[in-house]
Amino acid sequence: MECFSHQDRAAAGLCKACYKAVCRSCAIELPNGLACTDACAQEVAEVNQIIERSKKIYGIGRHKSRLPSSGVLLWTVFAVVMWGLFLVPYFVADKLLYENLAMAILFSLAAGLAYYSARRTGVQC
Numbered sequence: 001m002e003c004f005s006h007q008d009r010a011a012a013g014l015c016k017a018c019y020k021a022v023c024r025s026c027a028i029e030l031p032n033g034l035a036c037t038d039a040c041a042q043e044v045a046e047v048n049q050i051i052e053r054s055k056k057i058y059g060i061g062r063h064k065s066r067l068p069s070s071g072v073l074l075w076t077v078f079a080v081v082m083w084g085l086f087l088v089p090y091f092v093a094d095k096l097l098y099e100n101l102a103m104a105i106l107f108s109l110a111a112g113l114a115y116y117s118a119r120r121t122g123v124q125c
């Protein structure tokens with residue numbers, strides 16, 4: 001394989017952002033790979049930040065999660081979605097969707113229960 005910008009030079013690796021082949025003179029060395037341009041280096045840095053952040057959120061690797069347990073989070077997300085599905089038709093079309101309201105209350109209760117049981121036992125599930 002040859003360098004994307006220098007046809008006479010052999011590629012030393014691939015840019016981590018756009019996967020173009022780069023030679024030794026045009027590659028930008030990053031802590032965990034190569035980039036072909038400053039823009040790509042920036043993008044790789046941003047992606048790394050996102051990966052690091054999600055590692056923290058999900059408690060993967062050396063980072064310990066400080067957020068409530070995943071069960072609480074899951075129920076909260078469900079509850080918020082269901083409240084949205086109830087409130088949006090209500091405000092937009094003046095329609096009361098009782099099944100959505102029931103689901104929203106149910107999910108909220110489940111989230112609350114999961115939260116309190118997680119706090120009481122101190123178990124992170």
Ligand SMILES: [Zn+2]
Pocket residue numbers: 015016017018019020035036037040
């Ligand atoms: Zn690139």
Ligand SMILES: [Zn+2]
Pocket residue numbers: 003004005006009022023024025026027
């Ligand atoms: Zn090159």
